[in-house]
Amino acid sequence: MELFKKCEKFVSEKGIIENRDKILVSVSGGPDSIFLLYFLLYLRNKYNFSLFVSYIHHHLRKQADKEFMYVKEISKKYGIPFYYRNIKIEGKTGIEEKSREKRYKALYQIAKKTGVNKIATGHTLDDNIESVLLNFFRGTGLAGMSGILPERKIYKNSNIFLIRPILTVRKSEIKKFLNNKGIKYYLDKSNLNLKYRRNLIRYKIIPYLKKFFPSFTDIIAKTSSILQDDFLYIEKEAIKTLELILKNGQFNVSEFKKIDISIRRFIVQLLFEKIAGVSYRSYNKIENLRNFIEGIKESYVPISIIEERIKGEKKERKIYKVIEIPGKYNVDGIFIESEYIKKSPFIFKNMDKYTGYFDGEKVGKKIIVRSRKKRDMFQPLGMQKEKKLSRFLIDRKIPIYKRDKILIFQSKNEIMWVCGVEISEKFKITEETKKILKIKVNV
Helix, strand or coil: CHHHHHHHHHHHHHCCCCCCCEEEEECCCCHHHHHHHHHHHHHHHHHCCEEEEEEEECCCCCCHHHHHHHHHHHHHHCCCCEEEEECCCCCCCCHHHHHHHHHHHHHHHHHHHHCCCEEECCCCHHHHHHHHHHHHHHCCCHHHHCCCCCEEECCCCCCCEEECCCCCCCHHHHHHHHHHHCCCCCCCHHHHCCCCHHHHHHHHHHHHHHHHCCCHHHHHHHHHHHHHHHHHHHHHHHHHHHHHHEECCEEEHHHHHHCCHHHHHHHHHHHHHHHHCCCCCCHHHHHHHHHHHHCCCCCEEEHHHHHHHHHCCCCCCCCEEEEECCEEEEECCEEEEEEEECCCHHHHCCCCCCEEEEECCCCCCEEEEECCCCCCEECECCCCCCEEHHHHHHHCCCCHHHHCCCCEEEECCEEEEECCCEEEHHHCCCCCCCCEEEEEEEC
């Protein structure tokens, strides 16, 4: 019972289980989750909570069918309601991450259906140490280095919490306990496969480091515990600050820039969770979004601008369309009409940024409408030389979030128009121009 007492003390200190809780325990049949189930059965009499068991079938291993039946039998033996879900993992890459996401989604669905308020998973002290190292190698901040938290909302906008009651014990302790008690469990052979990074850390990197630093894992565990307290405090302050600078769908960029950089990074993390529904731990992703927001010149912007940036992280909107002149086209929802017209004084006084007039003899019969590219060069109206398009847009004070939405009109490998901003000196109309091309864009 000593190991149960150790876990009970951890649960009490962290306050992750209370009377009248409804707990859904995720059981796979492996030693960690089987131990978790028996520990919660032991604890149930002291805390008076309801217990439910779930099995998520990934259909990745033949042995999983036996595990499923074993977990079902244990649930029946102790009179615990049993639920399961089948999930399918597609593709041959990112299996660990895909499995995790779908597993949590399935657990969340069961939790909502059964009315539970907490989902218990069998993460151990070893899992936490491995997670800290994984996050370190990926490049992360305080959030990642804190490791696995004892309690966390499964999704930011949900009232259902993930709890890890056995996060204080090691796998070796668990196996010893189960073997001494004669409690059956299954071992997942995929946990030995070194193609998975976690297994590589578990069986190669940690043992190697322990040769030189015997207390290495203890140090990581203590450091993680300290950082968790720091993380939770700073996150709480960041949540308060975000509530102040994001109101009525408007994000206060000016105030954001005044905040300490530590809080700014946490706010960016919260924005990822709020908008994309996922927790990014990548330093690069956090820094890219922070730099994007800080590059905005306006004092306020609609939160939709930041939403577009976050959702566009995975798939950027790229336009490329060849159109004939004259003609009418719908390019990615944008209506473009071109025609040849007679010369008039109005042309030289044009105030419509989305209507351009060009020397038709210099424009080919076909032009390209596209998104901007990194190495684009452009000769703005009135200038003698070309300059980088990126520099031109900066000089014109075009907000960074608008630049990728600008349409570029290209003729004969030359940019003739940066739509909505400026036409090219090379395609301008002069008094000698005989053929005038008009292009109108309805955005």
